Amino acid sequence: MSALDLARRPRVDIGADGAPAPRAARPAPPAAVLVSAAVLAVIALFVVWPGLFTSFDPVRSDVANSLQAPSAQHWFGTDRLGRDVWARVVYGARYSVLIGIAATAIGVVGGTIIGIGAGLSGAFVRGRAGRLLDEALTRVIDVLSSLPAILLAMLVVTFTGPGIGNIAVAIGIAGMPLYARVVRSQTMVVVRTDYVAHAAVYGRSRAAVLTEHVLPNGLTAVPVLAAIDIGTSILAVSGLSFLGLGPQPPTPEWGVMLSEARDILRIAPWAGIFPGLFITATVISVTVVGRWLQRAADRRIS
Amino acid sequence: MSAVAVDAPRRAGVHPILGVLARRVVSGIIVLWATATVAFWTLQLVPGSPVDILAGDMADAELREALAREWGLDLPAWQQYVDFLGRLVVGDLGQSYVQQQPVVSVLGDQLGSTFVLALAAGVLAVAIAVVLSTATVGRARVRRGVLSTLELVFVSVPVFWSGLLLLIVFSFQLGWFPAAGAGGVRSLVLPAVTLALPTAGLLSQVLRESMERTLTEPFIVTVRARGVRESLVVWRHALRHAALPGMTVLGSLAGGLLGGAVITETVFGRPGIGSISLQAVSNKDVPVVIGVVLLAAAVYVVVSTLLDLAYTLADPRLRGGAR
Numbered sequence: 001m002s003a004l005d006l007a008r009r010p011r012v013d014i015g016a017d018g019a020p021a022p023r024a025a026r027p028a029p030p031a032a033v034l035v036s037a038a039v040l041a042v043i044a045l046f047v048v049w050p051g052l053f054t055s056f057d058p059v060r061s062d063v064a065n066s067l068q069a070p071s072a073q074h075w076f077g078t079d080r081l082g083r084d085v086w087a088r089v090v091y092g093a094r095y096s097v098l099i100g101i102a103a104t105a106i107g108v109v110g111g112t113i114i115g116i117g118a119g120l121s122g123a124f125v126r127g128r129a130g131r132l133l134d135e136a137l138t139r140v141i142d143v144l145s146s147l148p149a150i151l152l153a154m155l156v157v158t159f160t161g162p163g164i165g166n167i168a169v170a171i172g173i174a175g176m177p178l179y180a181r182v183v184r185s186q187t188m189v190v191v192r193t194d195y196v197a198h199a200a201v202y203g204r205s206r207a208a209v210l211t212e213h214v215l216p217n218g219l220t221a222v223p224v225l226a227a228i229d230i231g232t233s234i235l236a237v238s239g240l241s242f243l244g245l246g247p248q249p250p251t252p253e254w255g256v257m258l259s260e261a262r263d264i265l266r267i268a269p270w271a272g273i274f275p276g277l278f279i280t281a282t283v284i285s286v287t288v289v290g291r292w293l294q295r296a297a298d299r300r301i302s
Numbered sequence: 303m304s305a306v307a308v309d310a311p312r313r314a315g316v317h318p319i320l321g322v323l324a325r326r327v328v329s330g331i332i333v334l335w336a337t338a339t340v341a342f343w344t345l346q347l348v349p350g351s352p353v354d355i356l357a358g359d360m361a362d363a364e365l366r367e368a369l370a371r372e373w374g375l376d377l378p379a380w381q382q383y384v385d386f387l388g389r390l391v392v393g394d395l396g397q398s399y400v401q402q403q404p405v406v407s408v409l410g411d412q413l414g415s416t417f418v419l420a421l422a423a424g425v426l427a428v429a430i431a432v433v434l435s436t437a438t439v440g441r442a443r444v445r446r447g448v449l450s451t452l453e454l455v456f457v458s459v460p461v462f463w464s465g466l467l468l469l470i471v472f473s474f475q476l477g478w479f480p481a482a483g484a485g486g487v488r489s490l491v492l493p494a495v496t497l498a499l500p501t502a503g504l505l506s507q508v509l510r511e512s513m514e515r516t517l518t519e520p521f522i523v524t525v526r527a528r529g530v531r532e533s534l535v536v537w538r539h540a541l542r543h544a545a546l547p548g549m550t551v552l553g554s555l556a557g558g559l560l561g562g563a564v565i566t567e568t569v570f571g572r573p574g575i576g577s578i579s580l581q582a583v584s585n586k587d588v589p590v591v592i593g594v595v596l597l598a599a600a601v602y603v604v605v606s607t608l609l610d611l612a613y614t615l616a617d618p619r620l621r622g623g624a625r
Contacts, residue, residue, distance in 0.1 A: 143336045146602040147595060148561030151579070155341065158583045158591050159348050235460050239565055242462045243580060258462055262569065266481075269470045276463030283458040 033292045036285035043282055046093035056087035058252040067268045077270035079260065081250075085271055088252035089278050095253035096279065099168050099246070100234035106172025107233070108226050111179025112219065114141065118180070119187025119218065120210075138184070145177035149236060157245045167246040171236045175229060179222060187218040224297050228290030231283040238279050254279050322614050323607070330603035335387075337599040338592070342386055345588045346379055352588060356399055373397070395596070396589040400581070405593040408578060413597075416574035419566065420559045422490055423497035428552070430498060431505035435544075436536050439513045450510075456503030461562050465496040465569035482571035489572075497566045501555045508551045512544035546616060553609040557602055 045052065061081035070077040076085035118137035121130040144152065149171070156170035190196060191214060199209045240246045241255030249256055254275040261272030356369045370376040374385060389396060395405035438449045472492060473481040480489045516522065517540055525535055560575075567576030575594060582590035 139332075139336060142333060143340055143599075146333055146337060146557075146599045148557040148598055150561035150564055151595065151598050154564075154579060154583050155344065155591060155595055158586060158588070159344055162584075231458065235458075238460060239462060242460075243565065243568060245583065255460075255462070258460075258466065262466060265466060265469060266474050269474075272463070272466045272470070276460065276466065279463060280455070280459050283460075284454060287454060287458060 032288055036288040039281055039285040040289065043093050043097060043278075043285075046090050047097055050087075050090045050094070053090045054084065054087040056084035058083065058088045058091035059250045061250075067264065069268075070270055076274040077268065079257075079268065079271045080264050083250075083252075085257075085274055088257055089254070089275055092252040092254045092257060092275065093278070093282075095164070095247055095251060096234055096238050096241075096255065097282065099164060099237045099253075100171075100230055102168040103171035103233040103237060104175065104226055104230045106169060107175025107229070108179055108222060110172060111176035112183050112222060114176060115180040115183025116187055116215070116218065119184040120191065120214070137180075141177045141180045141184075144173070145181075147174075149174035150239060153236065153240055154243075154245065157240070162245045162248065164247050167237060167240045171233055171240070174236070175233065178229065179225065182221050182225060183218060186221060187214060190214050190217045193217075220297075224290065224294045227293055228287060231286035231290065234279065234286070235283055319611060319614055322610055326607040326610055330607060333603055334596065334599055338387070338390060338596055339383075341592045341595045342383055345591065348586060348588065352399055352586075390596075395593040398582075398587055398590050400585045400587045400590075405589045408590060409575065409593050409597060412574050412578050415572060416560070416563050416567070416576065419490065419493055419497065419572065419574065420556075420563050422494040423501065423562075424552070424556070424559055426494055426498035427501035427505060427555075430502035431509055431548075432541070434502070434506040435509035435513060436541060439510050439517065439536055439540065450507075453503040453506050456499040457507075459499060461496050461500065462565050462569050464499055465492070465566060468492045468496060469570075489570075493566050493570045493572060496569070497559060497562050500562065501552075501559060504555065505548060505551055509541070509544045509548050512547045513540040516540045516543040546613065549609055549612060553605050556605045557598065560598055560601055 050058075061083055062078070063082050065074075065078050066080055066082040068074055068078045068082075074084050074086065076089060078084055079088070114137055118134045118141070121133035121137070147155070152174040153167065153170035156173055157166060160166040160169065196209060196213050199213055200206075204212070237246065238253065238255030238258070241253045242259045244259065247253045247256060249260060257275040258272055261268070261275070265272050352373070352375055353366050353370050356373065367376075374382060377385075386396070393406065395409075397403065398405050398408050401408055434449055434453065438446045469481055469492065472478045479492050482489075513536065517535075522535065522539060525539055526532075530538075563574065564576035564579060566572070567574045568580065575597070578590065579594040581587070582594065
């Protein structure tokens, strides 16, 4: 092994300041991102215009045709009540995806408010009160994140009862600590920067400094984080629905379909295979596109 | 002079580990108290009185009153809260509304099964993650691509689907493992694999990233210059340095294992905390719900305490007691 080999494996990039820079992550092959984006586009069409893909009713049962294997007529077979599994998968996208997005939105808004409150209270509220407020909000974040998301969501459902809006709120609350942490630390950094000090010295009002400088810079990480988190939310939504805490049968939500398929798995495995396949494909696609966005954002900043 | 300055922050007589432990125990108690308080007051607001659950359909006013008195539900809420905290201190979580027996014994009966499942899944996840990450670090593009795709799939697959797939193949087609129940090791295999996959995928990503960072450090060049085999460089040096971030992630995933166990147990029809908490949630059995929540919070506190101790042991720089 020559000295050259030693230095070459793995390759060390030398940064502008002469220090070895960590090897930059290889940009994702655009093919994977494109395929994922195409998958998401199809899923979006499922949500907006399910009638385009199937003429079957996802809810009406047809017992004469129950438990049929996949065929030219029923692409994904039929379930115990003779409902077309493909039609239920297509119509189900509405529930799983939209509830997932709603939950993420709730998490983003709630978490951001907590995070900004905690991050600013040190700088904008003078003295002990500010520190106490920050401490209290940080403790709230701690308590929320000490519980596994699914248990926290179950706690909320105990309170609200099962239902579509209720699990969106439950999963949203469970997602808040993530955003609260990021926004809090970012806000604290921004508040102490020179440009914020300059703006204050120039006589800008606090409100102006807040809306023009602190908020735009404190929240930069949030959109990308949220994009990736939609995948996690969709997993959580279908998980809670699988447990029977979300939309109730005969709603064609993907988790509900898997829960119904569990009982007939031995005789009709297709009823369980296909809905799960679509959950997994959706989550993978969201993650791939989200990570690509994240890398693009990182490159823009650095 | 400089030696004195370095040693100074370490207070004489107190072992640094004890300091970490004391700080951790105090903050753990605060987290538990806060969790108990939040859970208590949230569930106070649950629509419908617990008396409805206790009395069932027999809405006889006299019976309801007697039940309310017996369960202390006629007291003002703050009084109930004080009583609740008082019982909590001595380890009494109250009575289940539905099962009419102490919450501690309701949970205690099922804890073992869930613990075994989570532990088996955790160990399996670490093993899979170490194999996946060491096999890919600094390797050819193709192998990396294949294995990191595998990680992505592991992370993205819902456990209630991977569980069903494993059931279809290994239970129904091959007949190797039972489809439901909790008798013996054979019934543990499929649930443990199901629960381990997402954790393994996440952990492997973290380990590899951290190992790659380590491999660019100058001391690795020194190690290679001594003629150390590449596999040894990875296993003895890079993996060791990646262990700290790996432990952090594993700590945060411990809660995820508990949450995932709820779903996994439902898929495989295993008894455990999962079925208990599901029943409690749908029956609004508030004392049991609070018990499960406190159990999860306790797991979090214990795991993060152990992690802190492990850091202190693994990284000498943290032993200064400067903070």
